[in-house]
Amino acid sequence: MFIDIAKVSVKAGKGGNGCVAFRREKYEPMGGPAGGDGGNGGSIILEADEGLRTLMDFRYKRHYQATNGEDGRGKKQFGAHGGNLVLKVPTGTLIKDEESGIVLADLKENGQRYVCARGGRGGKGNTKFKNSIRRTPRFAEPGTKGEEREIILELKLLADIGLIGFPNVGKSTILSQVTSAKPKIANYHFTTLKPNLGVVSIGEGHSYVLADIPGLIEGASEGAGLGHEFLRHVERTKLLLHVIDASGQEDRDPVNDFYRINDELKQYSEKLSVKKQIIVLNKLDLPEAQENLQRIKDEFEVDYEIFEVSAATGQGLDDLKKVAYERLLQVEEEIVFVDENLVESFNERKEKDTILITKEDGYYYGQGEFLERLVDSTNFDDFESFSNFQKVLIDKGVIDKLKELGAKEGDLISICGVEFDFIE
Incomplete structure (x- = not known):
């Protein structure tokens, strides 16, 4: 059977979490931080194969997921990276983003590859947060989520x-x-x-x-x-x-x-x-x-x-x-399906850290992927970790935005579900 169009869901692997650990050795019971970084999540890659003639394989399996990166461990051991998942498609296949309809890639040469979903970045272990002031950081960074999207595979014959x-x-x-x-x-x-x-x-x-x-x-x-x-x-x-x-x-x-x-x-x-x-x-x-x-x-x-x-x-x-x-x-014209400028702006929009600050019924809310990662990486019971949380909010302009919306001393602020009082 000739199948020349398919819709599939792809989900890259999540990055492993950074580790909070300290050296505990025979003559050094109170050693410094020794938490390793998490491994990167696996990506999903599409590769053109001239040996294939149809998209038949994608008719029966429509969901693909790469493996997650491993968490970091003590003694500064890094977690292993997740394995990439390579999916073979016929030469002449276009890859479209299902939501926007943008053509992301045209795989018209044998062996040509396109990363359709990038794996998440592994989080930093507490070793990376040590500095001259913060000697024993008790927090680490979580891994970021892998990209997840619906894509359309569309085969256009390579005929002159x-x-x-x-x-x-x-x-x-x-x-x-x-x-x-x-x-x-x-x-x-x-x-x-x-x-x-x-x-x-x-x-x-x-x-x-x-x-x-x-x-x-x-x-x-x-x-x-x-x-x-x-x-x-x-x-x-x-x-x-x-x-x-x-x-x-x-x-x-x-x-x-x-x-x-x-x-x-x-x-x-x-x-x-x-x-x-x-x-x-x-x-x-x-x-x-x-x-x-x-x-x-x-x-x-x-x-x-x-x-x-x-x-x-x-x-x-x-x-x-x-x-x-x-x-x-x-006929000299080359058939072009990919608008590079459109793809570039699409990727910039997708990769940009999102921070959304809103006010509703007297309450202030902070949302977005960046703030989610910040909350996940913060140990609110640890003073140094919480201080780092506050510093990042200031550096990213969250505090200034709250002030613009009218936040004042004592107002309730919710950052991705974590509530605290606003203090100047």
């Missing part, structure tokens, strides 16, 4: 040229004639339920990849029929061979068919509507095609290059594949 057209116009037959691909061929609609690829050889060292993409119906841009499954794979191609049944079988109008398909392309994506197209008039071996030929030419030959072929007899196919190669070399 795409065959497009309504069902049953002869795309699969053309592919089988000009390449060694052996697609299933029969005279009924939707024979091709998945894209087929073939390599067209022009001569030694000259070739290109041709894709027979499932037939289109009206409403495809809105997901009807094979809709998005069709259009998704057209996006990466550089050139389109638009196959039309010139014979007008099944009471179809070849001219109208051309406009209907291009309308679907435009509705799905403006980029698709401006891709270079070569019109391929197929089934020229039928009498009805000869009757329609001049009318079709009059409509399109001013704006498009037109080739007359018969996939059944092989007529015109040699010229078509050579000219298609020449036109392909003239």
